[in-house]
Amino acid sequence: MASPATVPPTGPSLARAASTTRALFLGGLLLGGKLEQKLLDRVVRKHGSLVSTRVPGFGRTVLVLDPQSVRDMVTCPPGSLISGRGNAVLGFLYGNTSMFLVDGPSHHRLRRLLVPPFRNRDTLASYARIIESVAEDLLDHLPVNKPFALLPELRHSMLEIILQVVFGLTDENRLAPFREAMTELLEISTSNSSGLRDMLRKNYGIRWPRLQRALEKSDGLIYDEIRRRRADPALAEGDDILSLLLRTTTEDGDLLTEKEVRDQLVTLLIAGHETTATTLAWAVELLLQNPQALERLRQSIRDNDDSYIDAVTSETLRLRPPIPVFSREVAEDFELQGYRIPRGTLLVAHIGYIHQRDDHFENPRAFEPERFLAKRPEINYYAPFGGGLHSCIGNHFAALEVRLFLKIMFGSGDFSRSRKAEREKRQTILNLPQKGVRVIYHGRSQARP
Numbered sequence: 001m002a003s004p005a006t007v008p009p010t011g012p013s014l015a016r017a018a019s020t021t022r023a024l025f026l027g028g029l030l031l032g033g034k035l036e037q038k039l040l041d042r043v044v045r046k047h048g049s050l051v052s053t054r055v056p057g058f059g060r061t062v063l064v065l066d067p068q069s070v071r072d073m074v075t076c077p078p079g080s081l082i083s084g085r086g087n088a089v090l091g092f093l094y095g096n097t098s099m100f101l102v103d104g105p106s107h108h109r110l111r112r113l114l115v116p117p118f119r120n121r122d123t124l125a126s127y128a129r130i131i132e133s134v135a136e137d138l139l140d141h142l143p144v145n146k147p148f149a150l151l152p153e154l155r156h157s158m159l160e161i162i163l164q165v166v167f168g169l170t171d172e173n174r175l176a177p178f179r180e181a182m183t184e185l186l187e188i189s190t191s192n193s194s195g196l197r198d199m200l201r202k203n204y205g206i207r208w209p210r211l212q213r214a215l216e217k218s219d220g221l222i223y224d225e226i227r228r229r230r231a232d233p234a235l236a237e238g239d240d241i242l243s244l245l246l247r248t249t250t251e252d253g254d255l256l257t258e259k260e261v262r263d264q265l266v267t268l269l270i271a272g273h274e275t276t277a278t279t280l281a282w283a284v285e286l287l288l289q290n291p292q293a294l295e296r297l298r299q300s301i302r303d304n305d306d307s308y309i310d311a312v313t314s315e316t317l318r319l320r321p322p323i324p325v326f327s328r329e330v331a332e333d334f335e336l337q338g339y340r341i342p343r344g345t346l347l348v349a350h351i352g353y354i355h356q357r358d359d360h361f362e363n364p365r366a367f368e369p370e371r372f373l374a375k376r377p378e379i380n381y382y383a384p385f386g387g388g389l390h391s392c393i394g395n396h397f398a399a400l401e402v403r404l405f406l407k408i409m410f411g412s413g414d415f416s417r418s419r420k421a422e423r424e425k426r427q428t429i430l431n432l433p434q435k436g437v438r439v440i441y442h443g444r445s446q447a448r449p
């Protein structure tokens with residue numbers, strides 16, 4: 001087949017997949033785990049690696065299962081693909097000015113404001129101190145010598161980090177109401193029923209009192225905090241994200257509106273919370289299932305060498321990406337593998353599937369962090385943070401969180417697993433450990449007989 005570059009824009013349209021394929025694809029997406037991989041293998045064998053279908057609520061959708069098309073999606077010229085209706089699923093929480101949902105100059109402006117603090121050495125060093133103190137606090141409060149689910153504990157820690165790093169909160173009197181209100185927003189964001197509730201609300205006017213209450217409460221707190229901080233003479237010194245958003249002017253010299261600030265804070269909260277907690281939980285699970293890797297990690301902590309820990313993070317994100325798909329909407333007619341993809345089509349790149357392709361990864365189902373020491377795979381084969389204009393802005397920050405937590409948890413703490421390998425469970429689009437990673441904590445290191 002000719003490459004997309006040589007095919008005129010009037011190339012053939014992608015054939016619509018039969019309903020059995022739609023069932024396999026949707027079944028796969030809903031189920032997650034090994035079964036999903038098997039069903040998608042069948043889809044690829046039967047129809048190839050680009051599958052066009054109609055998904056209820058999303059309309060015409062093309063499932064992208066091959067690396068070259070992922071590369072085409074993330075390297076396409078600005079304007080041809082936009083964020084679109086896939087990202088808009090949680091728009092009722094993010095708000096319509098969220099960087100997740102906007103494109104063009106408004107998006108560019110938000111990224112110019114928000115990317116630097118998450119990449120800059122000095123800000124990351126100050127965030128590292130917060131992360132370390134939250135990780136130490138976690139070890140101080142975990143139950144000792146009895147099984148428990150780690151994921152809920154990590155969620156609590158990740159929320160603490162976001163409240164301090166993103167919202168800049170330090171005073172317990174202010175932290176407490178935020179903690180409660182943001183937990184409610186996060187629960188709504190990860191609930192399987194939220195998509196349906198939102199659709200019923202929008203299309204049939206069916207009330208959703210829980211959402212209304214949660215938004216009223218969280219928005220009240222956020223807007224109050226924005227005004228309080230604007231009036232605070234110490235605003236110029238804070239390196240938390242809220243302070244930066246409030247004091248930084250754009251190229252045109254204007255400040256973000258209060259609504260824009262609110263929408264970015266909620267976006268960062270939702271985008272950065274469950275993703276990181278889940279990655280950490282999976283990393284612990286995979287390490288406890290692989291004693292050799294765990295021993296090598298412990299040794300690298302003793303040697304103060306971060307390369308193996310970072311390889312563990314990368315390998316965890318390859319095998320268990322917390323968000324296994326990312327999507328774009330076609331804004332101008334687009335081509336993939338020589339096929340013309342019409343405007344309005346939703347492209348869904350299934351990176352979780354591509355991460356386990358055996359033509360690129362040797363022994364793809366095995367947890368082998370060493371593979372990331374040798375070389376980093378290209379974006380078309382490995383994209384846990386998506387790619388292109390809407391790629392994750394928190395990738396370095398998330399890697400820092402995972403690195404520091406693993407260092408403290410396995411450098412100072414002693415854990416063992418309390419059950420056999422944990423299965424994957426799909427919740428909304430998240431790839432979660434079914435039982436929340438059940439472990440036993442034996443206390444600070446060497447405490448175990």
Ligand code: HEM
Nearest residue numbers: 099100271272275276326385386387390391392393394398
């Ligand atoms: C291991 C943890 C994380 C994973 C696996 C992850 C993954 C992703 C993915 C797949 C996307 C969509 C990218 C695309 O469409 O190309 C994304 C977007 C985003 N992530 Fe993350 N993320 C993580 C942590 C974080 C953190 C810690 C933050 C910030 C506190 C964050 C902020 C964002 C934002 C703001 C976007 C939207 C960017 C835009 O639309 O321009 N993420 N992330």
